[in-house]
Amino acid sequence: MNPEMGEIHIDQTITLGNEGKEISVLLLKEEIGHGLIGMITSKLFPGNVALVAVTGSPEDTDFNIGYHGHSRDGKSERIGLDEKLIDGLRTKSDESLFVLLHELGHLVNKDVVAVGEDFERYNQTRIEKVKSGEVMEMELRADSFAVEYLGIQASINGLHALMDREKAYYLSDTFIREEVEIALAETGYRIQYLESIQFQDKS
Numbered sequence: 001m002n003p004e005m006g007e008i009h010i011d012q013t014i015t016l017g018n019e020g021k022e023i024s025v026l027l028l029k030e031e032i033g034h035g036l037i038g039m040i041t042s043k044l045f046p047g048n049v050a051l052v053a054v055t056g057s058p059e060d061t062d063f064n065i066g067y068h069g070h071s072r073d074g075k076s077e078r079i080g081l082d083e084k085l086i087d088g089l090r091t092k093s094d095e096s097l098f099v100l101l102h103e104l105g106h107l108v109n110k111d112v113v114a115v116g117e118d119f120e121r122y123n124q125t126r127i128e129k130v131k132s133g134e135v136m137e138m139e140l141r142a143d144s145f146a147v148e149y150l151g152i153q154a155s156i157n158g159l160h161a162l163m164d165r166e167k168a169y170y171l172s173d174t175f176i177r178e179e180v181e182i183a184l185a186e187t188g189y190r191i192q193y194l195e196s197i198q199f200q201d202k203s
């Protein structure tokens with residue numbers, strides 16, 4: 001074994017969903033090389049997905065709480081989660097499971113937004129949508145994927161927890177006020193969307 005890698009200690013395996021759609025999350029006790037903190041496997045994905053710890057601090061303007069990314073050749077996928085979300089995974093918090101499943105939803109739905117021009121375009125559309133009181137279709141579809149696994153109430157709880165944390169993060173003055181308002185409004189609309197589905201289910 002490469003001595004720089006250190007030893008690998010497995011914390012736990014979390015299994016989500018039922019047969020056929022099962023997702024396994026192998027979680028390590030601590031990061032090994034390049035921030036790798038776990039591995040996600042499912043028949044739904046073409047290959048294993050690396051779970052990596054997001055580095056940087058919430059005060060950085062390009063900080064991302066959770067993301068779905070891929071390598072340059074597009075072959076190896078990875079999900080990045082910040083430290084608090086990874087801690088939350090260990091206790092299976094609604095917030096952490098929801099964010100993870102949302103990002104995996106993007107992967108299953110093949111929603112790929114490349115860094116650069118592609119992302120700029122995506123972000124522009126996203127901002128315009130939010131300003132007119134809407135959320136991008138691909139975001140709602142990724143949320144629906146998470147709902148299939150967690151159920152609606154836990155998903156709503158997860159989004160509320162996420163919103164509270166976004167508020168706390170964004171209170172630092174490094175953030176541009178307008179961007180903060182867009183992010184919070186978007187999370188609010190996502191909650192409303194799930195609540196409307198919940199309401200329909202009950203009626």
Ligand SMILES: [Zn+2]
Pocket residue numbers: 102106138139142
């Ligand atoms: Zn998303």
